[in-house]
Amino acid sequence: MLHFSCDSCGQPLDDQRFVVRLEVFPAFEPAExxxxxxxxxxxxxxxxxxxxxxxxxxxxxxxxSQTFRYDLCPRCHSQYVKDPLRRDALRRLNFSEN
Ligand SMILES: [Zn+2]
Incomplete structure (x- = not known):
């Protein structure tokens, strides 16, 4: 049996597991x-x-092309989907600098 842990907080995961799959590729097609x-x-x-x-x-x-795969617990999943690129977090950082 496979055991997963949350890639964000490290907590062991049971059936309530969320998978994030990211694919990053250039829009300018270097293969052309x-x-x-x-x-x-x-x-x-x-x-x-x-x-x-x-x-x-x-x-x-x-x-x-680069693909990334992450396993997330329900808590980290709900945080992730609110701000996948962490823009809010960055904005908050910028504000605190000012
Ligand atoms: Zn987690």
């Missing part, structure tokens, strides 16, 4: 570089762009 584009000039351009953006080969792979 076709072989026809890969003449020498383009390669240099692409290499220059990649150097500018400081992507390593591994990071470029991650650019295509």
């Amino acid at each position: 570089v076709s072989e026809a584009d890969l003449d020498v000039d383009h390669l240099q351009e692409i290499a220059a762009e990649l150097t500018e953006l400081e992507f390593s080969g591994e990071e470029l792979e991650e650019l295509h």
